[in-house]
Amino acid sequence: MDERQELIARIGEAQHTLGRLFSHDRSMPLLALNLTMQQLKVALILAGRGSVPGQELATALGTGLGTVTGIVDRLVAQGLVARREDPSDRRIRRVELTDAGRRMTEELIDAGMTGYRRLLDRLDTGTLRDLDEVMGKLCAAAAELYGPC
Numbered sequence: 591m592d593e594r595q596e597l598i599a600r601i602g603e604a605q606h607t608l609g610r611l612f613s614h615d616r617s618m619p620l621l622a623l624n625l626t627m628q629q630l631k632v633a634l635i636l637a638g639r640g641s642v643p644g645q646e647l648a649t650a651l652g653t654g655l656g657t658v659t660g661i662v663d664r665l666v667a668q669g670l671v672a673r674r675e676d677p678s679d680r681r682i683r684r685v686e687l688t689d690a691g692r693r694m695t696e697e698l699i700d701a702g703m704t705g706y707r708r709l710l711d712r713l714d715t716g717t718l719r720d721l722d723e724v725m726g727k728l729c730a731a732a733a734e735l736y737g738p739c
Contacts, residue, residue: 608709612702612705619694619697619698619701620698620701623694623698624668625665625668626661626664628651628653628657628661629661629664629665631650631651632647632651632658632661632662632665632671632685633665633670633671633687633691633694633695634695634698635647635650635651636671636685636686636687636691636695637687637691637692637695637696637699640686641674641684641685641686642684642685642686643676643682643683643684643685644658644659644662644682644683644684644685647662647685662685665691669688669690669691670687670688670690670691670694671685671686671687671688671691672685672686672687672688673685674686
C-alpha cells in the first residue's frame with residue numbers, strides 16, 4: 591500500500607473510531623428516539639427540504655408511495671409531521687414537520703455539534719487553524735463531487 595492509501599485508511603479508521611465514541615454517549619437525543627430508520631430519514635429529509643409532496647419522499651427513500659403513506663401516518667400519529675394540501679394543486683398532499691418535529695430534528699443536529707465542539711475545545715489554536723484549512727479543502731472536494739456544501 592502506498593503512503594497516500596495508507597493515510598486515507600488511517601484517516602478513515604480515526605473517523606470510524608470517533609463515530610463509535612460519539613455513539614456511546616447515551617445523552618444523545620438519537621438514542622432516545624422511538625423512530626424507525628425510515629421515519630428518521632423522512633424527518634431529516636423534511637428538515638432539509640421543508641414541505642415535500644409524498645411522491646418526492648418516495649423517490650428520496652427509494653420506495654413506493656404506499657410505503658411512504660404508512661411511514662407518514664405513523665409520524666403524524668406521533669405529532670412530528672402534518673399533511674397539507676398543495677396550494678397550487680389540491681390533488682397533491684404535502685408533508686411537513688410540525689413544531690415538535692422541528693424541535694426533534696434541531697436537537698439531533700445540535701447534539702452532534704455539541705459533542706464535536708467538546709472535542710474541538712481540547713485542541714490548541716494552531717491545530718484548529720490546520721483543521722479549518724483541511725475542512726475547507728474537504729468541502730471544496732465534496733462540492734466538486736456532490737454540489738455545493
